[in-house]
Amino acid sequence: LTNGVVNLLPFMVELNLFEDIYGNTISGQILMSDALGIVSNFALNGTEFIQVKLQKTASDEFPITRNFRVYKIGDRVPGDNPNTSLYTLYFCSEELLLSEQNRISKSFSGEKISGIVENILSDKLSVSPQKIETIEETMGLYDFVIPNLKPFEAISWLSIYARPSMAGAIGADMLFFETINGYNYRSLQ
Numbered sequence: 001l002t003n004g005v006v007n008l009l010p011f012m013v014e015l016n017l018f019e020d021i022y023g024n025t026i027s028g029q030i031l032m033s034d035a036l037g038i039v040s041n042f043a044l045n046g047t048e049f050i051q052v053k054l055q056k057t058a059s060d061e062f063p064i065t066r067n068f069r070v071y072k073i074g075d076r077v078p079g080d081n082p083n084t085s086l087y088t089l090y091f092c093s094e095e096l097l098l099s100e101q102n103r104i105s106k107s108f109s110g111e112k113i114s115g116i117v118e119n120i121l122s123d124k125l126s127v128s129p130q131k132i133e134t135i136e137e138t139m140g141l142y143d144f145v146i147p148n149l150k151p152f153e154a155i156s157w158l159s160i161y162a163r164p165s166m167a168g169a170i171g172a173d174m175l176f177f178e179t180i181n182g183y184n185y186r187s188l189q
Contacts, residue, residue, distance in 0.1 A: 032086065
């Protein structure tokens with residue numbers, strides 16, 4: 001333990017990271033083999049932050065580093081030897097938890113849906129511009145009243161009405177999803 005930080009790499013058996021264009025955020029799991037009692041000794045309760053750093057080789061100049069929130073600790077089961085227990089840490093992007101805790105009741109007048117989505121990301125979820133990969137511009141100006149929805153629910157609801165402004169993309173659905181590089185609001189085409 002250094003400055004409240006625990007290096008989980010020596011205890012990690014498996015890391016799974018999930019990106020889904022039909023899901024709003026990245027999520028993942030880490031299977032741990034723990035002989036030190038990290039959960040009890042460090043009072044883990046499922047609300048900690050976890051930093052994942054991905055790189056191809058040790059000399060990789062551009063590793064990907066992302067912070068996530070642990071939202072659940074799976075059941076502990078006995079490991080291969082009597083002193084070891086196995087459990088899973090479940091994590092997701094911080095914005096998913098923020099979306100579950102907030103609601104939007106707001107009217108928008110004469111705005112593009114892509115602008116409303118950008119507004120929700122920055123104002124309600126505090127997403128920095130560096131964490132937004134692409135927000136594709138949409139056609140038309142709309143008047144909407146968002147009726148007490150969670151931020152990600154509001155974005156999904158708005159996506160029903162959105163159409164991309166690029167030529168040849170008539171009728172394409174707009175999707176909101178997160179990749180390791182950031183959030184995207186893009187047409188299916």
